[in-house]
Amino acid sequence: MGSQQWNESFEQKLVSIRRHLHENPELSNEEYETSASIRKWLASEGIRIKDYSLRTGVIAEVGGLHDGPIIAIRADIDALPIQEESGLPYSSRIPGRMHACGHDFHTAAILGAAILLKEKEHELQGTVRFLFQPAEEKAKGALQVIESGALEGVQVVFGLHNKPDLPVGTIGIKDGPIMAAADGFTVEVEGRGVHAAVPEAGLDPIVISAHIVTALQSIVSRNVGALESAVVSITRLNSGTAWNVIPESAVFDGTLRTFDEGVRSTVRRRFDSIVAGVADAFESKASVRWIDGPPAVINDTAWAEQASNTAISIGLIVVDPLPSLAGEDFAFYLKDIPGVFVFLGTSGPQEWHHPAFDVMNGHFQSELRSLPHSLKML
Numbered sequence: 001m002g003s004q005q006w007n008e009s010f011e012q013k014l015v016s017i018r019r020h021l022h023e024n025p026e027l028s029n030e031e032y033e034t035s036a037s038i039r040k041w042l043a044s045e046g047i048r049i050k051d052y053s054l055r056t057g058v059i060a061e062v063g064g065l066h067d068g069p070i071i072a073i074r075a076d077i078d079a080l081p082i083q084e085e086s087g088l089p090y091s092s093r094i095p096g097r098m099h100a101c102g103h104d105f106h107t108a109a110i111l112g113a114a115i116l117l118k119e120k121e122h123e124l125q126g127t128v129r130f131l132f133q134p135a136e137e138k139a140k141g142a143l144q145v146i147e148s149g150a151l152e153g154v155q156v157v158f159g160l161h162n163k164p165d166l167p168v169g170t171i172g173i174k175d176g177p178i179m180a181a182a183d184g185f186t187v188e189v190e191g192r193g194v195h196a197a198v199p200e201a202g203l204d205p206i207v208i209s210a211h212i213v214t215a216l217q218s219i220v221s222r223n224v225g226a227l228e229s230a231v232v233s234i235t236r237l238n239s240g241t242a243w244n245v246i247p248e249s250a251v252f253d254g255t256l257r258t259f260d261e262g263v264r265s266t267v268r269r270r271f272d273s274i275v276a277g278v279a280d281a282f283e284s285k286a287s288v289r290w291i292d293g294p295p296a297v298i299n300d301t302a303w304a305e306q307a308s309n310t311a312i313s314i315g316l317i318v319v320d321p322l323p324s325l326a327g328e329d330f331a332f333y334l335k336d337i338p339g340v341f342v343f344l345g346t347s348g349p350q351e352w353h354h355p356a357f358d359v360m361n362g363h364f365q366s367e368l369r370s371l372p373h374s375l376k377m378l
Contacts, residue, residue: 014109017107018359021034021099021104022099023091026078027097027137028136028137028140029055029056029135029140030078035057035077038077039058042114046118047062047114047118048062050129052148052149057077060129062121062127062130063121063124063128064124065121065122068124068127069156070128070129070154071127071128071129071156072129072333072339073110073129073131073157073159074130074157075103075107075109075110075131076103076141077133078138078141079092079097080100081096082097083096084098086358088358099357100353102162103136105360106162107132113130114128136330139327141329142294142330142331142332142333145333151333151337154337155337157330157334157337157339160341162343163321163348164346164351165351166321169316169345170316172319172321172344172345173299173304173321173343174299174321177259177260178341179297179323179341180258180259180325181264181293181294181296181327182256183257183290184254185256185288186288186289187209187252187287188286189205189209189212189249189252189279190205190249190285191203192248193247195246199246203284205247205250206240208250209250212274212286213252215278219267220232223266224266228260229258229260229263230256230257230263231255232254232255232267233257234252234253235255236252238251238252257325257326294328297331299339328341346360347360
């Protein structure tokens with residue numbers, strides 16, 4: 001493409017890339033065409049593509065001409081199993097799949113960063129490694145990247161996520177927790193099936209489940225401090241096959257969200273105790289299966305301060321964002337490497353994972369214009 005000063009041609013190229021990705025979403029660990037496209041775009045700019053054992057996803061590098069640290073920048077590339085209802089002219093071409101979380105924007109933005117940094121490669125004192133990561137929505141992609149060895153030698157890692165409720169032109173930076181640990185659970189309740197007309201002869205798992213669900217709501221109000229945070233949500237309850245039959249069992253699922261590991265441990269312990277205790281009170285049994293999600297995203301204090309100071313010095317509007325109770329597997333990187341995860345304000349019309357989600361409510365170009373400044377922070 002030649003020299004990539006920030007101009008209309010470069011801007012339109014990134015807009016075109018983002019729209020291509022939006023039209024062609026791929027689910028977690030199925031991002032084959034997405035990965036191929038990223039490799040093509042990187043190769044066309046002369047950017048080095050690293051060979052790591054990843055089935056999907058791409059690792060690339062800029063720099064390394066002079067001694068210095070290795071800094072990693074991550075973008076997630078997967079989409080969601082959602083039928084798009086945005087009405088965009090570049091809506092998903094694949095039924096039941098959609099970039100409803102803005103990963104297409106993240107990919108285009110970080111690709112733009114790679115291209116701009118490639119232009120200044122001779123000035124870089126060190127190396128910038130770009131992680132185009134698969135399977136964030138399954139909370140497994142970061143672990144795959146780590147297991148591949150792609151973070152070896154990295155001194156600090158940066159990530160970003162669009163934030164619909166922040167205005168375009170703002171960037172949310174904070175130290176400490178910014179996104180929550182996200183665990184899932186499945187509870188199975190044993191009953192004894194019987195005709196609905198004689199419930200006393202059976203053991204109703206629906207009634208038992210209802211009591212368990214109600215009791216679980218006391219955990220946050222009575223076991224979590226008022227200045228701490230936790231959410232316990234039951235999202236599915238399934239039981240029975242006929243209107244006149246008390247079923248044999250019931251199953252319900254849900255999620256636990258926390259920021260503090262101590263709170264996380266306490267809530268899980270109380271959860272297990274309540275499920276077993278309520279079931280026992282009804283002379284039943286119930287089992288809990290936990291689905292361990294990523295831990296909380298906890299930004300490094302020193303790097304967050306440096307990022308904020310740098311952003312302020314170049315005229316960006318820095319806000320202290322409210323932490324999100326959504327989960328993010330970027331947290332796995334931060335367990336061993338210091339780093340910062342930031343929110344880019346996008347003034348979006350809908351929140352993440354909504355079928356009418358769009359990045360920036362038509363302001364994509366406005367946010368792209370802020371990227372040269374944002375890159376100075378990275």
